Amino acid sequence: MTWSQLGPLLWQAFGETVYMTVWASVVAYALGLPLGIWLVVTRRGHIMPRPTINAVLGVTVNFLRSIPFIIMLALLFPVTRAVMGSAIGTTSVIFPLVVSAFPYIARMVESSLLEVDRGMIEAAQSMGSTNLQIIFKVLLPEAVPSLVNGAAISVTTILAYTALASAAGGGGLGALAIVKGLNIRKFDVMYSASLLLVALVQVITVLGSRATRGLDHKRH
Amino acid sequence: MNTAEERPEAPQAPAEALQAPAEAAQQPREAGRLPQIEIRNLRKVYPVPDGEVVALDNISLTMERGDIYGIIGMSGAGKSTLIRCLNRLDEPSDGQVFVDGDNVLAMSGARLRATRRRMAMIFQQFNLLMQRTVARNVRYPLEIAGVPKKQANERVRELLRLVGLEQKAGAYPSQLSGGQKQRVAIARALAGDPEMLLCDEATSALDPMTTQSILELLQEINRRLGITVVLITHEMAVIRQICNKVAILDGGRLAEQGTVDDVFLHTKSAAGKRLFGILPDQEEAAAPEPALRIVFDGAAAERPLISRAIRESGVDVNILSANIHQLNHKAYGQMLVALPETPEARKRLTDTLQALGLTVEEVHPQ
Numbered sequence: 001m002t003w004s005q006l007g008p009l010l011w012q013a014f015g016e017t018v019y020m021t022v023w024a025s026v027v028a029y030a031l032g033l034p035l036g037i038w039l040v041v042t043r044r045g046h047i048m049p050r051p052t053i054n055a056v057l058g059v060t061v062n063f064l065r066s067i068p069f070i071i072m073l074a075l076l077f078p079v080t081r082a083v084m085g086s087a088i089g090t091t092s093v094i095f096p097l098v099v100s101a102f103p104y105i106a107r108m109v110e111s112s113l114l115e116v117d118r119g120m121i122e123a124a125q126s127m128g129s130t131n132l133q134i135i136f137k138v139l140l141p142e143a144v145p146s147l148v149n150g151a152a153i154s155v156t157t158i159l160a161y162t163a164l165a166s167a168a169g170g171g172g173l174g175a176l177a178i179v180k181g182l183n184i185r186k187f188d189v190m191y192s193a194s195l196l197l198v199a200l201v202q203v204i205t206v207l208g209s210r211a212t213r214g215l216d217h218k219r220h
Numbered sequence: 221m222n223t224a225e226e227r228p229e230a231p232q233a234p235a236e237a238l239q240a241p242a243e244a245a246q247q248p249r250e251a252g253r254l255p256q257i258e259i260r261n262l263r264k265v266y267p268v269p270d271g272e273v274v275a276l277d278n279i280s281l282t283m284e285r286g287d288i289y290g291i292i293g294m295s296g297a298g299k300s301t302l303i304r305c306l307n308r309l310d311e312p313s314d315g316q317v318f319v320d321g322d323n324v325l326a327m328s329g330a331r332l333r334a335t336r337r338r339m340a341m342i343f344q345q346f347n348l349l350m351q352r353t354v355a356r357n358v359r360y361p362l363e364i365a366g367v368p369k370k371q372a373n374e375r376v377r378e379l380l381r382l383v384g385l386e387q388k389a390g391a392y393p394s395q396l397s398g399g400q401k402q403r404v405a406i407a408r409a410l411a412g413d414p415e416m417l418l419c420d421e422a423t424s425a426l427d428p429m430t431t432q433s434i435l436e437l438l439q440e441i442n443r444r445l446g447i448t449v450v451l452i453t454h455e456m457a458v459i460r461q462i463c464n465k466v467a468i469l470d471g472g473r474l475a476e477q478g479t480v481d482d483v484f485l486h487t488k489s490a491a492g493k494r495l496f497g498i499l500p501d502q503e504e505a506a507a508p509e510p511a512l513r514i515v516f517d518g519a520a521a522e523r524p525l526i527s528r529a530i531r532e533s534g535v536d537v538n539i540l541s542a543n544i545h546q547l548n549h550k551a552y553g554q555m556l557v558a559l560p561e562t563p564e565a566r567k568r569l570t571d572t573l574q575a576l577g578l579t580v581e582e583v584h585p586q
Contacts, residue, residue: 122309123347123405127340127361127412128333137363142351217392218350 006192009176014196016090016171020162024097025155032102032154035061036109037135047121047131064103069161072100073168080168088169093162101158108150112143145216152208156201163197173197254321256416256448257283257306262315264301264472275301277472279315283450283465285415288442290463290480291452292495297469299452303418306450307336319416337365340409344421346401348393354404355380355389361412379407383437399430406437410445417441419451423458435462456495460484468492485515485579496553509540510559512570515579516544516551525576526555533572535565556583 039057042050067075076096081087084095116139124138140147163174173193181190264276276298283289293299304310306317308324317324324335340361348357355376362372380386383403393401402422409417419438423431439462442449453459459466459480466484467477470491476483487493530537537557544553559582560566573580 117347119343119345119347120349123341123343124360126307126309126336126418127364127408128335128337129364130333133364137360138349142349144351216351218394 006189009180009189010173010192010196013171013173013176013193014200016175017159017162017173017197017200020090020094020097020165020170020172021155021159023094024101024158024162025151027094027098028101028105028154028158029151031098032105033109035102035106037113037139039106039110040113040139041131041135047125047134061103061106064099065107067100069096069100070164070167072096073164077168090165090170090172093165093168093170096168097158097161100161101154104157105150105154108154109147112146112150113139115146116142145212145218148215149208149212152204152212155208156204159197159201159204173200254318255282256285256287256320257281257450258316258318259302259306260316260318262302262305262317263313264298264305264310265313274472276305276312279469279474281467281474281477283448285448286442286446287465288439288449288451288463290459290466291450291469292454292456292459292466293452293469293475293491294495295454296471297491298472299454299469300420302469303341303420303450303452306418307339307341308332309341337361337412338414339416339418340412340414341418341420342402342405342409342422344424346393346398346405346425348401348404348408350393352392353389354385354391354393354396357393357404358407358411360408365412375411376407379410382410383407397430398426399433402426402430402434403437406434406441410441410447414447416448416450419449421452421454423455424453431458432461438462468495485581510582510584511540511556512559512566512573513581513583514555514557514573515581516553516555525573525578529569529572529576533565533568535560535569535572537569 035057039054039061040046041048042054042057044051044054073093073096076099077087080092080095084092086092120138120142121134124134129137162170162172163177165172166175166178173196177190177193177197180186181188181193259279259281262276262279263274265272265274279298279302281289291299291302301310305312306324312325315325319335319339322335324332327335349360352360355373358376358379359372362375367375376389377386380389383406385400385403385407388396388400388404393404396404405422406417417438422438423434426434435458438449438451441447442462449462451458451463463480465478466480468475468483468489468491470489475489475491476487483492484496487496526537526539540556540558542553542555544551544555560569570580
């Protein structure tokens, strides 16, 4: 295949991958961030201890996280159809991506917020802070570098999931590599699409760790 | 306890106490005024697999407005738990804590937060927000209280000037030394205009020189702003230097309390004697005859005091026992010398020792 044929294919698939990844990440964070905060503050000994709620949330998150994405994709078919109007296609795949990613993100957020020193929370309490003030003025700002680092990892994971979108008729670089590459033995397509995915992951990782370092004032 | 100590001050009747006569009836109202902090029968137990550990056992203390109240004890004596029970960072198991007559342990929500703002706290590990600049750390209490930004920034500048860190406003805590961090923490604690300052081992992570400067700052704050300071420490030097009252904790129990001078000169408890470097049995065994007790309270530095006293008074000194130790390059402890035979010699020696800045008292075997 010539470059003039391959180029537009790669460009279109690249656009689809970015589209799925960005939307899935945004929506998954909108769900995962509050859930992660909730997982932290309801712990025993934290600012709003609710051990029962915490245990139930924990088990639910673990359950969702243990289902492989490809199975989730299939299991969710009827739900996806109901929510997105269709079970197949690039846009529809965003729904199962979100369902798979948000429990993962919740755990990432949880671990970032748990790194915040207890002493800071106690200092904030001793100054008469409300729980919401502690969350928004202490927990989240103090965890920003770690949250950004976690976001780079989460987005990379979502990007990897999008490669399986072809199983539900979705597009993107993964679908290009499988459908128009591997399946019909066009290895140049397969390799070039895969290389582009690798490059994308590298860019996200490098940007993520740079941002993490730049935002952290703890180590100078 | 000196709840009846009279000072011409207007009684501050808290609104809540007036609304709750049943609760108010229990409260001490001698001399028409309330102590700033009163701890009554405070108890704290931690559950452990095979029963419970008693961290605080029946502690009762009274702290007056303007006190610098030191709580001292060996590690594990429960002093940290005690100070954390005052603003309920730790929940007491039983007892009461009154602040201006209001029971802190009966408070919740907004009332507890309002009370916490009146009793700011500083910590051994400073607990500054690491992702905020110095100025934004100091501004935190003003932010949560909803003070307008311009006014808050003005106050922050003022406070940083007070603690001598105006130049560091834009720095991050990680760029500061330990002493500077504690100064920022003090400025932050003062931002909300507290009436009380709780210091949880505030100087324990600092070197001796930095400790001095922080203690001087606390003293200045107490004098200039009239803030009641409660501090816990395991260093007697800290108590001697700035406190007017002291409580000694031992194994979760209150071993002794009173004014610093009193407790120091007439140490009764074994825990107190241990902390002051006087072993209890040694003192009793060493006073089979009338003696003079010479107290080294840190004021006397590395001077050859005893030889000077002998030279200047012309009285020979027979040392019966001595237990002196060094803390921050100062001598602490006590020495027993045989009581000189004649009253004149006794007086000359006593006067000379007192002139040298030592405290002297006669002790007689019982």
